[in-house]
Structures are given as structure tokens and as C-alpha cells.
Amino acid sequence: APAPPERLLTALLDRLPAAAHGRGCGAESLLDDIVLTHSLFLPTERFLQQLHQQYPGGPWGPPPARWEEGSGLRRKRAVLAVLLHFLETYKGLLQEEESAGKVIKELYLLIMKDTSLYHELEDEIIKLHQLVETVELKVADETPPPNKQVKPLFRHFRRIDSCLQTRVAFRGSDEIFCRVYMPDHSYVTIRSRLSASVQDILASVTEKLQYSEEQSARGDALILVTMASSGEKAVLQPSEECVFTTLGINSHLFACTRDTFDSLVPLPEEIQVVPGDTEIHRAEPEDVANHLTAFHWELFRCIHELEFVDYVFHGERGRRETANLELLLQRCSEVQHWVGTELLLCEGLGKRAHLLKKLIKIAAICKQNQDMLSFYAIVIGLNNAAVSRLRLTWEKLPGKFKNLFRKFENLTDPCRNHKTYREVLAKMKPPLIPFVPLILKDLTFLHEGSKTLLDGLVNVEKL
Structure with missing residues (x-):
């Protein structure tokens, strides 16, 4: 039933407690939903403070005398269950x-000092201690954590080492190296x-360029601009955040003054495309498909389920913690553009028909690998106008591959809310990569x- 936050x-x-004895229908599901989506109606700190207040005998909680016999232990058990589920869900995000x-x-x-719990909940207490150590919440002392490793942000996924290394999840506080270009196409790292924020990025660029305060005072202050290979550009506002992961395909960051904004042009390598053979013509379809699946799995497994909540519902973190999800979405768009670009750059009718056949075969292997993200991206790319x-x-495409592609089009058909795709996905067993x-x-x-x-009450059905 609806309840106030x-x-x-x-x-x-x-x-x-009733659920623990088999009488709490849906309580476990409700626990999972509330822990995952609480930030939509209650800040995380406030949520945890309320949990602390519900612990019997705590500094904020009611004294043990006010609890009926046995009810205090049941409430402690419930608080511990929520805390354990919270830690299991958030883990590294708590840093x-x-x-x-x-x-x-x-x-x-407070829980570790409560001797009344040890006999009844020894396993849960041990699990709590292990989880607290896992998420690196330093309890005994407050020594500062070691400096984090700075990560290059391989947004365009072009460098070979970005494909070979084991990927780790990005967090908002992670430090990265990135390039910001100037109007003459020089750049600073x-x-x-x-x-x-944009303001922070410009401050770093200004420091690198040794830009003086006098220049800023004269109206020569730098602005940050996103520039696409098509020549489309947009000025970013100083308060905008997480711009690195929201850039589009073939887009770059430029720093310039307002006077030089109109003269900005894309990087030469983005607009001077030379037709000809690329590596895809020499690679085997199985190798390409398996590489796509392996790389996309590395990206997919880095996504925390909370990123979906923040991306769509814009929780208290806003878009600060959706970097891994946005990288996967960018990758999906990149594969779509890659498919179309390879075909359009291919010279010669025979070669182009052979490449089309190879791409359809790659899509088939991706589907067989249960990599529906790559499968969808390739099919959408082939359906480009x-x-x-x-x-x-x-x-010129053989009839067998024409029929196979028609089946792929039917599978990706959005009619009836993607009914065909959902039925196929329901029959698959994990691990798989869905069409995110x-x-x-x-x-x-x-x-x-x-x-x-x-009316001020939480719509529990929505959770």
C-alpha cells in the first residue's frame, strides 16, 4: 500500500521478520525494490539514518524496555537484513x-558490539563484517585511501590496448586523461x-595554456564546445557535468573564445575519408563476432543496475554515476555507424556484396553467442537508408543470405512492443547481452x- 517516504x-x-518465517509474501521483492530505488524519494544518507534509528537500543532508537519480549530481536534481525542487502547492492558505489x-x-x-545477536545471527554478523571490508569502509581508523590510478578514457574504442585490457567500472570520482582541442587542431591533455563540470575542465585547460586573468577580463574567456565530424557544434554551459561520456560518435571537445567559435572546423581525419579496403575484408566472420561479444561483455558487466535507475529516473546522483551505461550506448551507436561506413567506403560491386554477406554472417554468429546488442547494432546499421x-x-547477395536477413528484420521489428525479440530473449539462458x-x-x-x-505517498507499484 502507498506510504509516506x-x-x-x-x-x-x-x-x-514475517518473511523470515514464510509469512511475508513479497517482502523480499519489496526489500530489493526499496533498496535500489530509495533515492527517488529519500536521500541515501536520510535512508540510512532512518535505518539506524530503527535499531533497538541504539543512540537514536527506542530503549529495549519499550519493546515486547522477542520483538526487539526481530527488529534487529530486520535492520541487519536491510543493511546487508544495501551493502550487497551498492558495494563499491559507497566509496x-x-x-x-x-x-x-x-x-x-553498534551491531558488532551487540552481544545479543551473536548466538542467533552469527552467520549474518560474519557476512556483515566481510561486506564492510569489501566496500573498504574504514572503521578502525580514518586514514585517507591511497591515490587512485588515473584511467585513460577510451571513448572511441580505437586503441588496441583498450580492447585487450580487462575493463573496470568507471566511477564519477575516477580521474581520467582526455584531450581538449584548440581552433588550430593542436590539443592539451x-x-x-x-x-x-565544464567549469572545472576549462580551469584545467586554462592552467595548461597559462591563460592569464587579464585575457579573461578582456572578454577572451574560453568556452567549451562539442564538435561533431559533420561540423555541428554546441556550446556547453559551465554547470554541465559528465560531458566526457555524453559526447556523440566522432565528437570532440574544443576550447576557444567566442570570437573564434564560428571558425571551428572538424579534425581533418574526421572529414577526409578515403575509400578502400580495411581490416574487415581480411578478417574471418567468427573472429569479428567473437571479438565484438567479448568486448561488449566487458562493457556490460561493468554496468551497475543502479545506473539504469539514475539514467532514467534521475535520482539524487543525477547523471554522475551512469558512465558505464553511457559508454555501452555509445558503443552500440558506433557499431551501427561502423557497419554503414564500411559498406559505403567499399569500392567495387563484387567486394561490396561480399562484405554485405560477411556482415550478415557476423550478425548471425553474434545472435548465436547471445550477444543481442551486437546483433541489433549490425542489423540496424544494415537497415540504414x-x-x-x-x-x-x-x-547480388545470395538468396540464402537474403532470407536470413529477412528473418533478422522480423526479429528486430518493433511491432507489438518488440514481441518477437522478447520471446526469443525469454528462451535464452544467461550469460547473455540484451539490447540495452x-x-x-x-x-x-x-x-x-x-x-x-x-498525494505525498510513495507509489509502491511503480517500484
């Missing part, structure tokens, strides 16, 4: 939440937080179709 945690804790980490430490110490107009190339944009579409429909709060 301040009362939702209490209602959950009341249901959990970004200093204020929330402080509350967790206080509650952790800056070190910045992934979640840095510029590729569809290659009438002679499609006519469709998940975001479903979540967006859910978000826009129902309110989070109804």
Missing part, C-alpha cells in the same frame, strides 16, 4: 558517498574527474506513465 522503511522492517559511509560505520559498530539504397549490391536501449525504453515508459508520489 518517512514511513516506508518502517513498514518494510515490520514485514521482514562515492562519504556522508552515507559515516552512518553505515556507526550502525556497523588534461587530468580530470569523470564527473567534472544509405545502405538500403544500394540496390545492385542487395540484388530497449530496457531503457521500458523504464522510461514506466517512469513517465506513473507518478513516483501520489
Whole structure:
């Protein structure tokens, strides 16, 4: 039933002890939903403070005398269950939440000192201790963490080492190296937080260029611009954040003055495309497909489920913690453009028909690998209007591959809410890589179709 945000945690804790004895229908599912989406209606720090207040005998909680016999232990069991689930869900993300980490430490110490729990909940206590160590919440002392390794942000996925290395999840506080170009196409490499604002990026660029305060005072202040290979450009506002992961395909950051904005042109390598053979003509379809699947799996496994919530529902973190999801979405767009570009740059009808056949075969192997992201991206790329107009190339394609591509088109057909694709996906067993944009579409429909709060009460059905 709907409940005020301040009362939702209490209602959950009341249901959990019953669930432990088989009487709490749906309590575990409710626990998972509330822990994952609580930030939509209650800040994380406040959520944890409420959990701390619900612990019997704590500095904020009611004294043990006010609890009926046995009810105090049941409430402790429920608080511990919520805390364990919270830590399991958020893990490394808690390193970004200093204020929330402080509350967790206080509650952790309170539970560890409570001798009444050891006999009944020894396994849970051990698990709590292991989880706190895993998420690196330093309880005994407050020594600062070691300096984080600075990561190059391989946004365009072109460098060979970005494909060979094992990828790790990006966090908003991670520091990265990135290039910012000047109007003459020279560039400076800056070190910045992934979640840095435009103002912070410009400050780093200004420092690198030894830009003086006098120049800024004269109206020569730098602005940050995104420039696409098509020549389309846009000025970024100083307060915007996470610009590195929101850049489009073949887009770059430029720093310039307002006077030089109109004279900006794309990088030469982005506009001087030379037709001819590329590596795809010499590679085997199996090798390409398997490489796509392996690389996309590395990207997919770095995505935390909370990134979907923040991306669609814009929780308290906004878009600061969606870097891994946005990198995968960019990669999906990049594969679509890559397919069309390779075909259009291919000279000679025979070669182009052979390449088209190879790309269809790559899509088939990706589907067999249960990599539906690569499969979808290739099919969408082949359905590009510029590729569809290659009438002679499609006519030269063997009948077997024409029929196979028709089946792929039916599978990706959006009719009846992607019914065919959903049926195929339901029959697959993990591990698999779903078509992530469709998940975001479903979540967006859910978000826009129902309110989070109804008359000040949390719409539990939406969770």
C-alpha cells in the first residue's frame, strides 16, 4: 500500500521478520525494490539514518524496555537484513558517498558490539563484517585511501590496448586523461574527474595554456564546445557535468573564445575519408563476432543496475554515476555507424556484396553467442537508408543470405512492443547481452506513465 517516504522503511522492517518465517509474501521483492530505488524519494544518507534509528537500543532508537519480549530481536534481525542487502547492492558505489559511509560505520559498530545477536545471527554478523571490508569502509581508523590510478578514457574504442585490457567500472570520482582541442587542431591533455563540470575542465585547460586573468577580463574567456565530424557544434554551459561520456560518435571537445567559435572546423581525419579496403575484408566472420561479444561483455558487466535507475529516473546522483551505461550506448551507436561506413567506403560491386554477406554472417554468429546488442547494432546499421539504397549490391547477395536477413528484420521489428525479440530473449539462458536501449525504453515508459508520489505517498507499484 502507498506510504509516506518517512514511513516506508518502517513498514518494510515490520514485514521482514514475517518473511523470515514464510509469512511475508513479497517482502523480499519489496526489500530489493526499496533498496535500489530509495533515492527517488529519500536521500541515501536520510535512508540510512532512518535505518539506524530503527535499531533497538541504539543512540537514536527506542530503549529495549519499550519493546515486547522477542520483538526487539526481530527488529534487529530486520535492520541487519536491510543493511546487508544495501551493502550487497551498492558495494563499491559507497566509496562515492562519504556522508552515507559515516552512518553505515556507526550502525556497523553498534551491531558488532551487540552481544545479543551473536548466538542467533552469527552467520549474518560474519557476512556483515566481510561486506564492510569489501566496500573498504574504514572503521578502525580514518586514514585517507591511497591515490587512485588515473584511467585513460577510451571513448572511441580505437586503441588496441583498450580492447585487450580487462575493463573496470568507471566511477564519477575516477580521474581520467582526455584531450581538449584548440581552433588550430593542436590539443592539451588534461587530468580530470569523470564527473567534472565544464567549469572545472576549462580551469584545467586554462592552467595548461597559462591563460592569464587579464585575457579573461578582456572578454577572451574560453568556452567549451562539442564538435561533431559533420561540423555541428554546441556550446556547453559551465554547470554541465559528465560531458566526457555524453559526447556523440566522432565528437570532440574544443576550447576557444567566442570570437573564434564560428571558425571551428572538424579534425581533418574526421572529414577526409578515403575509400578502400580495411581490416574487415581480411578478417574471418567468427573472429569479428567473437571479438565484438567479448568486448561488449566487458562493457556490460561493468554496468551497475543502479545506473539504469539514475539514467532514467534521475535520482539524487543525477547523471554522475551512469558512465558505464553511457559508454555501452555509445558503443552500440558506433557499431551501427561502423557497419554503414564500411559498406559505403567499399569500392567495387563484387567486394561490396561480399562484405554485405560477411556482415550478415557476423550478425548471425553474434545472435548465436547471445550477444543481442551486437546483433541489433549490425542489423540496424544494415537497415540504414544509405545502405538500403544500394540496390545492385542487395540484388547480388545470395538468396540464402537474403532470407536470413529477412528473418533478422522480423526479429528486430518493433511491432507489438518488440514481441518477437522478447520471446526469443525469454528462451535464452544467461550469460547473455540484451539490447540495452530497449530496457531503457521500458523504464522510461514506466517512469513517465506513473507518478513516483501520489498525494505525498510513495507509489509502491511503480517500484
